[in-house]
Amino acid sequence: MFKLWLTIKKDLRILLRDRVGLALMFLMPIVLVVVVTSIQNSTFQLVNKNKLPAVIFNLDTGQSGQQFIKDIDKIGLFKVIELKGKSTDSLTNQMDQNDAMLGLVIPRNYSSQVRAKAASSADKAMAEFNGSADSLNTPAPVIDALTVYYNPVLQQSLRFSIQGAIQSAMQLVESRQTLRTLYYNTNEKEMPEALEKEMLSADTKINMVAASKNGTHTTPNAAQHNVPAWTIFAMFFVIMSLGGSVVREKISGSFIRLKTLPTSYAVGIISKQLAYLVVTQLQAAVIFSMGIWLFPLIGLPALNIPNDIFGTVVITVVCGWCAVSYAICVGVFASTHEQANGFGAISIVILACIGGLMVPSFAMQGLAKTMASFSPMHWCLDAYYGLFLEGAQLKDLTNNILSLLIISLALQFITYMGLKRKNLI
Amino acid sequence: MAISNWAVSIENLGFRYPGNERVSFSGLNLQVAKGDRFGLFGPNGAGKTTLMNLMTGVLKADAGSVKLSGVDVNANNKAANRLFGFVPQDFSFYHELSPVENLEFFGAWAGLNKTQITQRTDELLSILGLNDVRDKAVGKFSGGMKRRVNLAIGVIHNPEIIFLDEPTVGVDVHTRHAIMEYLQTLNNNGTTLIYTSHQLSEAEDLCKHIAFIDAGQIIAEGDIETVLQQHSHETLEELFINLTGKALRD
Numbered sequence: 039m040f041k042l043w044l045t046i047k048k049d050l051r052i053l054l055r056d057r058v059g060l061a062l063m064f065l066m067p068i069v070l071v072v073v074v075t076s077i078q079n080s081t082f083q084l085v086n087k088n089k090l091p092a093v094i095f096n097l098d099t100g101q102s103g104q105q106f107i108k109d110i111d112k113i114g115l116f117k118v119i120e121l122k123g124k125s126t127d128s129l130t131n132q133m134d135q136n137d138a139m140l141g142l143v144i145p146r147n148y149s150s151q152v153r154a155k156a157a158s159s160a161d162k163a164m165a166e167f168n169g170s171a172d173s174l175n176t177p178a179p180v181i182d183a184l185t186v187y188y189n190p191v192l193q194q195s196l197r198f199s200i201q202g203a204i205q206s207a208m209q210l211v212e213s214r215q216t217l218r219t220l221y222y223n224t225n226e227k228e229m230p231e232a233l234e235k236e237m238l239s240a241d242t243k244i245n246m247v248a249a250s251k252n253g254t255h256t257t258p259n260a261a262q263h264n265v266p267a268w269t270i271f272a273m274f275f276v277i278m279s280l281g282g283s284v285v286r287e288k289i290s291g292s293f294i295r296l297k298t299l300p301t302s303y304a305v306g307i308i309s310k311q312l313a314y315l316v317v318t319q320l321q322a323a324v325i326f327s328m329g330i331w332l333f334p335l336i337g338l339p340a341l342n343i344p345n346d347i348f349g350t351v352v353i354t355v356v357c358g359w360c361a362v363s364y365a366i367c368v369g370v371f372a373s374t375h376e377q378a379n380g381f382g383a384i385s386i387v388i389l390a391c392i393g394g395l396m397v398p399s400f401a402m403q404g405l406a407k408t409m410a411s412f413s414p415m416h417w418c419l420d421a422y423y424g425l426f427l428e429g430a431q432l433k434d435l436t437n438n439i440l441s442l443l444i445i446s447l448a449l450q451f452i453t454y455m456g457l458k459r460k461n462l463i
Numbered sequence: 464m465a466i467s468n469w470a471v472s473i474e475n476l477g478f479r480y481p482g483n484e485r486v487s488f489s490g491l492n493l494q495v496a497k498g499d500r501f502g503l504f505g506p507n508g509a510g511k512t513t514l515m516n517l518m519t520g521v522l523k524a525d526a527g528s529v530k531l532s533g534v535d536v537n538a539n540n541k542a543a544n545r546l547f548g549f550v551p552q553d554f555s556f557y558h559e560l561s562p563v564e565n566l567e568f569f570g571a572w573a574g575l576n577k578t579q580i581t582q583r584t585d586e587l588l589s590i591l592g593l594n595d596v597r598d599k600a601v602g603k604f605s606g607g608m609k610r611r612v613n614l615a616i617g618v619i620h621n622p623e624i625i626f627l628d629e630p631t632v633g634v635d636v637h638t639r640h641a642i643m644e645y646l647q648t649l650n651n652n653g654t655t656l657i658y659t660s661h662q663l664s665e666a667e668d669l670c671k672h673i674a675f676i677d678a679g680q681i682i683a684e685g686d687i688e689t690v691l692q693q694h695s696h697e698t699l700e701e702l703f704i705n706l707t708g709k710a711l712r713d
Contacts, residue, residue, distance in 0.1 A: 044567060044571040048564065
């Protein structure tokens with residue numbers, strides 16, 4: 039234990055005197071997590087909280103145009119900005135001025151065309167009722183198309199949602215007019231408002247339930263994704279210091295000197311792992327603390343603390359050990375600092391990309407999604423998602439933990455073989 | 464543990480680097496008596512460092528045996544490691560640490576306890592003139608100071624045998640003198656010195672016995688005076704040129 043303790047002390051002393059290494063391991067992830075979370079926060083808010091600004095040019099002078107605007111507003115997806123004027127020439131300018139993602143143009147004779155179509159449908163219904171056979175063959179009057187201009191940054195999936203929302207508002211306008219006409223033709227009086235409301239409103243409610251393991255309803259936000267993601271990145275980025283440290287020992291001849299001393303090099307390897315495991319845990323503590331306490335102070339969403347704190351600690355330790363094992367392995371096989379740092383940095387960025395740290399893996403498709411499942415960073419992130427978003431407990435994360443332990447042990451074995459092959463132990 | 468009069472006993476040593484067709488050593492025999500000051504010389508690529516690595520167990524022999532004070536280096540590696548200290552040519556220590564911190568770490572790995580480490584550290588830093596810089600990072604030291612730190616680490620555990628690979632290369636006269644004086648003192652106290660260097664005049668002053676090695680073979684061996692007389696030369700440098708030729712070696 040005395041040897042191990044002095045070896046850990048040696049590794050920690052070297053680490054604390056490597057200011058560039060410390061900056062890379064602590065400062066860089068802190069800056070990254072704040073900057074990236076701030077940028078992504080606006081996108082998350084656009085999707086999750088903010089309504090889409092939509093300017094509407096109503097060229098129609100009747101009731102249906104106004105009704106359509108009311109119905110569109112009720113849907114809740116849009117922040118409606120109604121523009122006055124008779125020309126659509128300046129529509130793109132108006133969208134730009136209002137920061138609008140959408141521009142809707144209601145055609146000039148929309149109300150009269152809706153009325154005509156309603157009258158036609160009502161007539162057909164009455165004719166059917168009276169047994170006139172040919173009524174259905176008469177074509178319905180055509181309603182001019184409603185034109186939607188959209189900002190090209192809107193993703194296709196969001197555009198489909200917008201199209202569906204507009205169509206349901208148009209459907210409501212047309213159905214209301216048809217019902218009113220039908221009622222008037224039958225009863226020769228206006229349809230009571232209460233009856234109209236009853237007939238047009240859907241009574242089947244939709245219960246929205248977040249599919250969490252413990253019934254909590256944590257909404258994913260930029261903090262919930264970025265804080266765990268960049269913590270994992272930071273932990274794996276210890277390769278810049280640890281990989282270099284292993285290479286330095288090899289180049290300086292310290293490895294050979296240690297080999298001539300009556301102590302197993304296992305002590306040296308265990309010491310490095312413990313020292314840098316402490317570093318990874320400090321990184322996680324610092325970045326998580328920032329997410330919990332600093333983010334709300336700078337206007338970012340706070341990181342929610344998982345219910346299973348013990349599970350979070352276990353995942354962080356296992357993830358840290360995996361990162362440290364990878365760094366030592368790269369250090370053993372690299373011949374120079376340049377190799378260790380170059381390969382280390384590039385491989386970490388690639389693993390982070392395919393592991394869903396930069397783009398969440400649930401947004402990935404096909405090959406990218408398949409590749410994600412091969413990145414240890416993905417296993418870590420998936421476990422954190424479980425803890426932070428789904429209320430998972432440690433037992434729910436067994437697969438992630440086992441995968442990480444297996445890859446860590448494999449890396450340890452490869453490291454041992456590398457040390458043997460290079461005659462360093 | 465076997466009792467032996469030999470500090471180093473090499474018998475029928477065979478070695479070839481993996482993947483290398485050329486055999487480094489074949490059937491090599493060499494003995495160094497306890498308490499000797501033994502110099503191993505040869506041109507670049509002659510096999511001095513390889514032989515030293517085989518004697519210290521850094522490399523494993525393919526055939527034959529290497530024994531230190533009767534302990535087989537390959538069969539009983541850790542026991543053999545307790546017997547010797549190694550002072551490599553490279554500055555094989557941690558440049559971010561001070562001399563005290565380096566000695567603390569290497570002392571622990573050499574098997575010393577806390578008290579022994581403190582005592583030996585104070586002793587060595589004082590003897591080698593490093594007391595004033597004991598807490599400063601070694602990375603900022605001059606070449607001579609680094610050589611002294613390198614030596615201190617190799618001898619911290621008072622080993623029976625010390626392997627020195629060019630311990631004075633690149634140092635000024637004062638440092639060379641201090642190192643040589645200290646090595647002489649160690650030898651006077653019974654420590655066996657196994658030494659390689661290209662500084663043949665320095666070797667003449669330090670060594671009692673020598674061996675010239677070339678292409679994996681010992682081409683001359685014995686006490687300095689005898690070897691010089693046998694080959695009718697007055698200095699080791701003349702003998703060296705005579706034995707190994709004037710062609711440049713890489």
